[in-house]
Amino acid sequence: MxxxxxxxxxxxxxxxxxxxxxxxxxxxxxxxxxxxxxxxxxxxxxxxxxxxxxxxxxxxxxxxxxxxxxxxxxxxxxxxxxVIPFPQLTSKQLEKLFRKVKKLKQPSWSAMHLHEMTYLGWNDGGSQKKYLVAPYQGRLIGIQGELAPQTVKGVCAICQTIGNVALFLSTTKSSGLGTYTKKGNYICRDSAQCNRQLTDPQPLADFLTVVRPQRKK
CATH class of the missing domain: 1.20.1280.250 (Monooxygenase)
Incomplete structure (x- = not known):
């Protein structure tokens, strides 16, 4: 099969x-x-x-x-x-996607249902960070960002469903002079719940376009 x-x-x-x-x-x-x-x-x-x-x-x-x-x-x-499951990545593969993260908190694969996952997302409560691994333009990309501690009721930019969301902000551009550009949106705090509610991949692609780091010209 x-x-x-x-x-x-x-x-x-x-x-x-x-x-x-x-x-x-x-x-x-x-x-x-x-x-x-x-x-x-x-x-x-x-x-x-x-x-x-x-x-x-x-x-x-x-x-x-x-x-x-x-x-x-x-x-x-x-x-x-x-169902085509989300790939279970090794620690080395994840570290390669997040090269700039010195001590990357690894996700708990045992708690995940890969057949329900369009993307991988996990939280690091200690550093108020959220990590995302998702398909974008034919390959997997890794994005880290700040996840606000406040949870509000609202529409998630990824799954387009009303639920418990928090503001996710990632650094998309650095001038090299100590100034940064941060972009983001409200997304589900619980990525597992978000994945179960995701029925259209386009909003996820749109979100990734906004929050992914921009290449230096």
């Missing part, structure tokens, strides 16, 4: 199934439910490798069963092997 689904597509499929469950728990009209199911299948079927038995079974069961939250979780679980 070859992984073909991106993590954000998997999140989108999960989100659509959650919407179907919500409809089935709140609506009794069979015609309305049939219309909701048809719309959701139109959205997610093109993302699935329908030549795979796992995907075929998933769609068949989605049509046949009236779902609960528990049933939906069991239905989605077999799709995980079809």
């Amino acid at each position: 070859k992984p073909t689904i991106t993590t954000y597509q998997y999140n989108y499929i999960t989100q659509q199934v959650d919407d179907l469950v919500s409809a089935e728990l709140s609506v009794n009209d069979k015609q309305v439910l049939a219309a909701v199911l048809a719309k959701i299948l139109d959205r997610i079927t093109p993302l699935l490798p329908m030549d795979e038995p796992v995907a075929q079974t998933f769609v068949t069961q989605l049509r046949a069963e009236r779902l609960t939250r528990a049933k939906a979780a069991k239905l989605i679980a077999p799709l995980v092997p079809l």
Whole structure:
């Protein structure tokens, strides 16, 4: 079974199934439910490798069963092997991405679900830093920035979802004369939660364009 689904597509499929469950728990009209199911299948079927038995079974069961939250979780679980996971980087690979960081705090890989990750993000509470590793223009880049201690309710620039966000600022330009340019935006403090909510990679790419260091001309 070859992984073909991106993590954000998997999140989108999960989100659509959650919407179907919500409809089935709140609506009794069979015609309305049939219309909701048809719309959701139109959205997610093109993302699935329908030549795979796992995907075929998933769609068949989605049509046949009236779902609960528990049933939906069991239905989605077999799709995980079809998801392209985020690569688990070695310590040396991470250090190479953050050459200027002398004592890089390593992320806790054991607590991460790689099939849910479009990007890697972890916090260093001691230094009020946040580290991001994300795909950008065909390669992985590493970005470090200051993460404000204050958490507010707002829209995350990466996942475009309302939640607990904090201001992330990175140094994008240095004049060499002691002056710096810092840019950033509000993003989810919890990167794992952010990843689970991310269904479109474009806002992430836009955010990286803003906060990545600029090359000296």
